Amino acid sequence: xxxxxxxxxxxxxxxxxxxxxxxxxxxxxxxxxxxxxxxxxxxxxxxxxxxxxxxxxxxxxxxxxxxxxxxxxxxxxxxxxxxxxxxxxxxxxxxxxxxxxxxxxxxxxxxxxxxxxxxxxxxxxxxxxxxxxxxxxxxxxxxxxxxxxxxxxxxxxxxxxxxxxxxxxxxxxxxxxxxxxxxxxxxxxxxxxxxxxxxxxxxxxxxxxxxxxxxxxxxxxxxxxxxxxxxxxxxxxxxxxxxxxxxxxxxxxxxxxxxxxxxxxxxxxxxxxxxxxxxxxxxxxxxxxxxxxxxxxxxxxxxxxxxxxxxxxxxxxxxxxxxxxxxxxxxxxxxxxxxxxxxxxxxxxxxxxxxxxxxxxxxxxxxxxxxxxxxxxxxxxxxxxxxxxxxxxxxxxxxxxxxxxxxxxxxxxxxxxxxxxxxxxxxxxxxxxxxxxxxxxxxxxxxxxxxxxxxxxxxxxxxxx
Numbered sequence: 001x002x003x004x005x006x007x008x009x010x011x012x013x014x015x016x017x018x019x020x021x022x023x024x025x026x027x028x029x030x031x032x033x034x035x036x037x038x039x040x041x042x043x044x045x046x047x048x049x050x051x052x053x054x055x056x057x058x059x060x061x062x063x064x065x066x067x068x069x070x071x072x073x074x075x076x077x078x079x080x081x082x083x084x085x086x087x088x089x090x091x092x093x094x095x096x097x098x099x100x101x102x103x104x105x106x107x108x109x110x111x112x113x114x115x116x117x118x119x120x121x122x123x124x125x126x127x128x129x130x131x132x133x134x135x136x137x138x139x140x141x142x143x144x145x146x147x148x149x150x151x152x153x154x155x156x157x158x159x160x161x162x163x164x165x166x167x168x169x170x171x172x173x174x175x176x177x178x179x180x181x182x183x184x185x186x187x188x189x190x191x192x193x194x195x196x197x198x199x200x201x202x203x204x205x206x207x208x209x210x211x212x213x214x215x216x217x218x219x220x221x222x223x224x225x226x227x228x229x230x231x232x233x234x235x236x237x238x239x240x241x242x243x244x245x246x247x248x249x250x251x252x253x254x255x256x257x258x259x260x261x262x263x264x265x266x267x268x269x270x271x272x273x274x275x276x277x278x279x280x281x282x283x284x285x286x287x288x289x290x291x292x293x294x295x296x297x298x299x300x301x302x303x304x305x306x307x308x309x310x311x312x313x314x315x316x317x318x319x320x321x322x323x324x325x326x327x328x329x330x331x332x333x334x335x336x337x338x339x340x341x342x343x344x345x346x347x348x349x350x351x352x353x354x355x356x357x358x359x360x361x362x363x364x365x366x367x368x369x370x371x372x373x374x375x376x377x378x379x380x381x382x383x384x385x386x387x388x389x390x391x392x393x394x395x396x397x398x399x400x401x402x403x404x405x406x407x408x409x410x411x412x413x414x415x416x417x418x419x420x421x422x423x424x425x426x427x428x429x430x431x432x433x434x435x436x437x438x439x440x441x442x443x444x445x446x447x448x449x450x451x452x453x454x455x456x457x458x459x460x461x462x463x464x465x
Contacts, residue, residue: 017186017223021047021161022073028065029097035231036062038442042226044069048162048184050138050225052434055167056370056397057228057241060093063134063165067114068099070161076131077110078161079117083137084338085345086366087116090136119148120338127155137365138164139385141179153183167392174430175207177221186224196220218437226442227434234442245402246395250417251300253292255285255410282413286315286379289410294321296408297378301326301355308348309374311357312364312390318378322357329355332362348372360386369393373401380409380416384423 022044028037036058043049043066051066053059067078080101082090087103094101094114101114107124117125119140127133133156135141141149141164156162164180174197178189196217197207209217221227232238301309311329313319323329330353332344345363348356351371356363364386375394380387395403409416 017046017220019046021045021049022069026069027072028069029061029099031097032061032065033058033231034236035228035234036065038234038236039226039228040065040069042442043163046224047160048186048224050164050166050180050184052166052225052227054229054397055392055395056368056399057167057231059165059167060090060136061097063136063163064090064094064097064099064101064114066163067101067132067134070132071100071112071114074131074160075112077112077129078114078132078134079125079127079130080114080134080136081119081122082116083140083366084118084120084341085349085363086136087118087342088346089349089366089368090116118338118342122151122155127159130159132161132163133159135162135164135183137166138180138183139166139176139365139389141176141183149179149183153179156183157185167389174209181224184224214433215437218433219440221434222437222441227431227438229431229435233435233438235439241397243397244395244399246391247402247404249404249406251296251406251408252411252414253289253296253408255289255292255412282381282416283315285410285412287317289413290317290321293378293408293410294318294325297322297376297406298325300376300406300408301329304374307374308351308354308372309356309376310348310363310369310372310390310393311355312360312375312377313357314359314379314381319357319359322378326355326357329357332356332358334359334362360390364390364393367393368396370396370399373399373403374406375403376406376408378408380407380413380420382416382419384420384427387420388424388427 026041026044028040032040036053039051039053040062043051043062051059051062053062063080067080070078080090091101091103094116099114101116102110103116104110105117105121105124107117107121107126110129114134115125115130135152141152162184164183175189175193178187178192181187181192182189193207196209196213198210199207226234228234230238231241297311301311311322311326313322316333319331319333323331330344330347332341336344341362344353344356345367347353349367349369349371360383372394375391377387377390391403391405395405407417
């Protein structure tokens with residue numbers, strides 16, 4: 001057995017990631033910040049990797065630089081998939097830094113350049129044409145059982161170079177990292193779970209890290225990704241990347257406590273509602289408080305008539321009530337065509353629309369709305385990720401003003417806020433673990449690739465004799 005084969009076996013037993021990318025120096029845009037350049041160089045050497053750069057740290061610019069280098073090295077196009085309303089932003093960013101990119105809607109034959117399109121148009125493209133694939137807002141991989149996730153993994157499993165980009169990898173859901181690793185060809189999700197996780201004894205649908213596996217797991221993640229919450233995570237200056245203040249405002253709407261009169265539970269009627277945390281009870285509560293919440297949202301929006309604002313809703317009936325209460329508002333709804341959605345999202349981005357009403361599932365990912373520092377949630381769900389992503393459309397690096405976030409909910413729904421707040425704490429703890437692992441990996445990477453010997457090694461006399 002050769003020494004190389006032996007090292008391959010040892011690496012496989014440890015779950016180590018083996019880079020399959022490019023070597024040598026890279027011709028990257030000079031406008032890249034040091035943390036962006038470091039992430040791009042790592043991703044190019046890896047071949048298949050993830051960039052987990054927080055909102056406003058320039059992951060789009062870094063992804064475009066990665067794609068351009070793949071195009072140059074292979075003389076083949078690279079496909080970039082993005083959420084609705086984001087493709088035009090990416091094209092403008094590419095133009096700004098001198099990268100050849102085009103937005104395509106028809107999937108026709110492509111010349112060697114970056115081709116940007118929406119996830120909804122993936123079926124129009126032939127994956128075999130492309131040397132590389134970029135998933136923008138790759139948290140779309142969150143649902144492993146989802147058809148979109150399975151299709152992305154299957155369609156691009158033979159694509160030589162793959163890059164997944166998102167600002168919030170797996171908040172409170174480590175298994176999402178498994179779907180990223182699966183897409184990138186690093187390791188299947190099931191293999192990851194069996195190696196480092198155990199089922200939670202209280203909930204067999206939940207996986208948690210084994211106690212002794214915390215550091216090895218995050219070191220493994222760091223071997224195929226870069227997670228950056230701030231440039232200093234990779235040893236660079238944070239100057240110019242300070243976050244503005246986020247001012248949270250909770251608005252409690254008093255619920256009609258008599259609305260539940262006559263309901264029975266365990267054979268006894270209850271004078272006051274006692275909502276539990278089931279999906280059915282939550283939606284029942286939301287319907288009962290829909291009008292009161294819409295009126296509260298309208299008053300918040302009217303208080304600052306010159307400020308652009310996003311209003312996030314959970315349901316269509318919430319959207320209907322808010323549209324009736326705010327006549328100037330424009331809605332982006334799921335039933336609209338992709339072109340209609342994109343046109344309205346772009347209109348808000350350019351300032352042609354002041355009040356936008358939509359759902360986080362539609363516009364909560366990828367869009368850069370630093371021009372807007374006011375956002376209102378017409379209710380809450382238990383999804384911390386949806387809340388976090390929607391807030392980060394505005395509260396991000398490069399936002400120049402404090403961001404006011406208003407959350408409106410009934411006093412009987414206060415438990416939802418408590419759950420989301422707990423998940424936020426869990427997410428911050430997870431990001432700290434990731435940041436520490438990334439710092440260790442980056443230091444090792446710098447030592448490995450920055451060593452430039454200046455003189456020939458001399459052999460001892462007994463060898464040269």
